Amino acid sequence: MGDNIPVLVWLRRDLRLGDNPALAAAVASGRPVIPVFIADEMMQDLGAAPDWRLKLGVAHFDRVLRQVGSRVLFRIGSARQILQQLVAETGATGIYWNRAYHPDEITRDTNIKSDLKALGIEVKSFPGNLCFEPWTVAKGSGGGYRVFTPFWRSVRQLSVAASAPAPAQLRSPQDWPKADDLQLWAARHRMGRGVSVVRPYLSLGEQAAWERLETFCDDGLSGYSAGRDIPSRPATSGLSEALACGEISARQIWHRGRALWQDGAVGAETFLKQLVWREFAYHLMFHEPHILTRNWRQEWDGFPWNQDDQHPDVIAWKQGRTGIAFVDAAMREMYVTGRMHNRGRMIVASYLSKHLMTDWRIGQRWFADCLTDWDPASNAMGWQWAAGSGPDAAPYFRVFNPELQLKKFDPDGRYRRGWIAEGQAEPSETALSYFDAIPKSWNMRAGNPYPTPIVSAAKGRERALAAYQNRGF
Ligand SMILES: Cc1cc2nc3c(=O)[nH]c(=O)nc-3n(C[C@H](O)[C@H](O)[C@H](O)COP(=O)(O)OP(=O)(O)OC[C@H]3O[C@@H](n4cnc5c(N)ncnc54)[C@H](O)[C@@H]3O)c2cc1C
Incomplete structure (x- = not known):
C-alpha cells in the first residue's frame, strides 16, 4: 500500500532525465513519481527571452517524460500553496527537488521546506546544477x-559527484491530479521581437x-x-x-x-x-548576493553613471546603432539569435559602462530581457567585471578600444558583415534578418547609411578616464 503513495519531484531549471538527483531518488524509492512544474511568482520577474526559452523547455521536457511513461504536472500559482494542495490531493508523503541558488529562491525554498516539514512531509533537497x-x-x-x-x-x-543515470521508465500514479494547460501557457510569451x-x-x-x-x-x-x-x-x-x-x-x-x-x-x-x-x-x-544588485566594490557607489535607460545613447546601444561596429554587430547578434559571443559581451558591456558611462545595471537588465541563455549569476558577474565594479574585475583604467578589438578579433570582417547590413552592396542573410526581428517602431532599414559613432572610441575613453580621476580612483 505504502508503495503506491507518490513522491512529488518539484522541477525548476533541471529539465533533464540524466544526472537529475531528485528525480533519480524518487525513482529509486520505487513509488509512483509526479514531476511538477509550477509557474510561480518568481517566473513573473523573468525577462522576455529567458521566460520564452524556459516555457519551450518545460513543454519539451513534458514530451520527453511522456516517452518514459510520465509527464509534467503543470500548475500556475504560488509554489507554497500548490505543493501543499498537491500533497492533499495525491496523499504524497515526500517532495524532492534539486537546489536553486539565487538568494530569492533560497529564501522561498527554505520557507517551503519548513512549512512542509511541519506537515510531516519528507522534504529532500539535492545538489543543483x-x-x-x-x-x-x-x-x-x-x-x-x-x-x-x-x-x-x-x-x-x-572530485565531482558521479552523474546519476537517466531512468528508463517512471512509475505513474494511478490518477494524475488536475493540471493547468501547459501548452497554452508555453505559447504565451512577452517577446517583443520576431520569434x-x-x-x-x-x-x-x-x-x-x-x-x-x-x-x-x-x-x-x-x-x-x-x-x-x-x-x-x-x-x-x-x-x-x-x-x-x-x-x-x-x-x-x-x-x-x-x-x-x-x-x-x-x-x-x-x-x-x-x-x-x-x-x-x-x-x-x-x-555575496549583493553582486546581483549593488556595486560589489563600494567605492563605485556615487560614481556619476548615467541612470536613464531612455537616454538616446542607451537606446542606440540597445538597438545596435551606436556607429561602433563591434558593439552594433554583437547587439544585433543577441537580438537575432538570443545569444552573444563572449568577446561581444565584454565589448558591449565595456562600451556601455565606460564609453557611455552608463550604470551597468541598465545593461544587465537588457541582457536579462534578451538572452535565451540568461543566467543571473554569470550575467551579474560579467557586467560587474566589465564595469570595473566587481570582484576580480577588469581594472577601471582598462578601457577596451572596440575598434582595435574588432581588428584583432575580426581581422577578415566576417563578424561585422555577418551582422551589419548598412553600407553593404550584398548584405548577408543574418544581417538582414535583424530587420525582421526588430520592432517597426525602431525605424531602422538595411538600406540606411551606417551611423557615425555616437561616442567615438577615443573620446569615450578620455571621458571615462577623466571621470575616474575625479573620483580619485
Ligand atoms: C557582460 C556579460 C554577461 C554575461 N551573461 C551571461 C549570461 O547571462 N548567461 C551565461 O550563461 N553566461 C553569461 N556570460 C558568460 C559568457 O559570455 C557565456 O557563458 C558564454 O558566451 C556562453 O557561450 P558558450 O556556451 O559557447 O561558452 P563556452 O566557451 O563553450 O564555455 C562553456 C561554458 O562555460 C561557462 N562560461 C564560459 N565563459 C564564462 C564566463 N565568462 N562567465 C561565466 N561562465 C562562463 C558557460 O556556462 C559556458 O556555457 C556573460 C559574460 C559577460 C561578459
Missing part, C-alpha cells in the same frame, strides 16, 4: 573566494545538449583555446542555453571534459576553466 556546492569551497582563512585563479586552483582537483527569427537558433532539450557537447568534444575542443575569442567562428560549445534550463548538468560536462583532460586532449583544460567561471559566479552569488 553545479559541480561544487558553493559552501563546500572555502579559502584556507575561511569565507568564500573573491578571485578566480585561487578558486580554480582549489576546485580543479576536487520566428529567433526560434531556429534555439537548441531545445537534453538530447540536443548532448549532441552539442559530443560534437564540440570531437570537432571543437582542439581549436577551442585559439578560436574561442573569434566571434565569427563557431568555436565554443554553445552549451550555455542548455545549462541555463538545466537540460544538461555542469557535472556531466565536467566529467566529459575531465576525462579528455586526463587523456591530454588539447583545449580540455581551457574549456573546464570556462565552466568553472560559471561555478565562480554562483560561488560569488551565494557568498
Whole structure:
C-alpha cells in the first residue's frame, strides 16, 4: 500500500532525465513519481527571452517524460500553496527537488521546506546544477573566494559527484491530479521581437545538449583555446542555453571534459576553466548576493553613471546603432539569435559602462530581457567585471578600444558583415534578418547609411578616464 503513495519531484531549471538527483531518488524509492512544474511568482520577474526559452523547455521536457511513461504536472500559482494542495490531493508523503541558488529562491525554498516539514512531509533537497556546492569551497582563512585563479586552483582537483543515470521508465500514479494547460501557457510569451527569427537558433532539450557537447568534444575542443575569442567562428560549445534550463548538468560536462583532460586532449583544460567561471559566479552569488544588485566594490557607489535607460545613447546601444561596429554587430547578434559571443559581451558591456558611462545595471537588465541563455549569476558577474565594479574585475583604467578589438578579433570582417547590413552592396542573410526581428517602431532599414559613432572610441575613453580621476580612483 505504502508503495503506491507518490513522491512529488518539484522541477525548476533541471529539465533533464540524466544526472537529475531528485528525480533519480524518487525513482529509486520505487513509488509512483509526479514531476511538477509550477509557474510561480518568481517566473513573473523573468525577462522576455529567458521566460520564452524556459516555457519551450518545460513543454519539451513534458514530451520527453511522456516517452518514459510520465509527464509534467503543470500548475500556475504560488509554489507554497500548490505543493501543499498537491500533497492533499495525491496523499504524497515526500517532495524532492534539486537546489536553486539565487538568494530569492533560497529564501522561498527554505520557507517551503519548513512549512512542509511541519506537515510531516519528507522534504529532500539535492545538489543543483553545479559541480561544487558553493559552501563546500572555502579559502584556507575561511569565507568564500573573491578571485578566480585561487578558486580554480582549489576546485580543479576536487572530485565531482558521479552523474546519476537517466531512468528508463517512471512509475505513474494511478490518477494524475488536475493540471493547468501547459501548452497554452508555453505559447504565451512577452517577446517583443520576431520569434520566428529567433526560434531556429534555439537548441531545445537534453538530447540536443548532448549532441552539442559530443560534437564540440570531437570537432571543437582542439581549436577551442585559439578560436574561442573569434566571434565569427563557431568555436565554443554553445552549451550555455542548455545549462541555463538545466537540460544538461555542469557535472556531466565536467566529467566529459575531465576525462579528455586526463587523456591530454588539447583545449580540455581551457574549456573546464570556462565552466568553472560559471561555478565562480554562483560561488560569488551565494557568498555575496549583493553582486546581483549593488556595486560589489563600494567605492563605485556615487560614481556619476548615467541612470536613464531612455537616454538616446542607451537606446542606440540597445538597438545596435551606436556607429561602433563591434558593439552594433554583437547587439544585433543577441537580438537575432538570443545569444552573444563572449568577446561581444565584454565589448558591449565595456562600451556601455565606460564609453557611455552608463550604470551597468541598465545593461544587465537588457541582457536579462534578451538572452535565451540568461543566467543571473554569470550575467551579474560579467557586467560587474566589465564595469570595473566587481570582484576580480577588469581594472577601471582598462578601457577596451572596440575598434582595435574588432581588428584583432575580426581581422577578415566576417563578424561585422555577418551582422551589419548598412553600407553593404550584398548584405548577408543574418544581417538582414535583424530587420525582421526588430520592432517597426525602431525605424531602422538595411538600406540606411551606417551611423557615425555616437561616442567615438577615443573620446569615450578620455571621458571615462577623466571621470575616474575625479573620483580619485
Ligand atoms: C557582460 C556579460 C554577461 C554575461 N551573461 C551571461 C549570461 O547571462 N548567461 C551565461 O550563461 N553566461 C553569461 N556570460 C558568460 C559568457 O559570455 C557565456 O557563458 C558564454 O558566451 C556562453 O557561450 P558558450 O556556451 O559557447 O561558452 P563556452 O566557451 O563553450 O564555455 C562553456 C561554458 O562555460 C561557462 N562560461 C564560459 N565563459 C564564462 C564566463 N565568462 N562567465 C561565466 N561562465 C562562463 C558557460 O556556462 C559556458 O556555457 C556573460 C559574460 C559577460 C561578459
